[in-house]
Amino acid sequence: xxxxxxxxxxxxxxxxxxxxxxxxxxxxxxxxxxxxxxxxxxxxxxxxxxxxxxxxxxxxxxxxxxxxxxxxxxxxxxxxxxxxxxxxxxxxxxxxxxxxxxxxxxxxxxxxxxxxxxxxxx
Numbered sequence: 001x002x003x004x005x006x007x008x009x010x011x012x013x014x015x016x017x018x019x020x021x022x023x024x025x026x027x028x029x030x031x032x033x034x035x036x037x038x039x040x041x042x043x044x045x046x047x048x049x050x051x052x053x054x055x056x057x058x059x060x061x062x063x064x065x066x067x068x069x070x071x072x073x074x075x076x077x078x079x080x081x082x083x084x085x086x087x088x089x090x091x092x093x094x095x096x097x098x099x100x101x102x103x104x105x106x107x108x109x110x111x112x113x114x115x116x117x118x119x120x121x122x
Contacts, residue, residue, distance in 0.1 A: 071121040075113050088121055098122065 073084055085098040101122040103111070113119065 072118050073121060075115055075117040075119060077115050079113065079115075081108075081111050081113060084119065084121075 071088075073088065075084075081099045081102055082095065085095045085102060089095055089098040099111070102108070102119060105120045105122055
């Protein structure tokens, strides 16, 4: 029994004296530093890229946010969607498609229009 206690005491002394290899600590610190440098570099590049694109940016990016003037026609007596399409469509443009675009733009369920009605043109 004495021998077992003596071996346990010796084992406990040796296990408390175990230390981490200093080279391991240096490698661990280097890895941490490298990861942090990489993360900071990526964040810096993103920040600089965003700032440059905001200052230099494409002017067309703001084109959609401006208010556009939409052409319209006021329906007079005797007008039909077909007559409006034939007088406002581009040369060579399919009139059926133009009538469809007028209906879609003005939320018309059918081709019935009324005098005095304003119709947006595509």
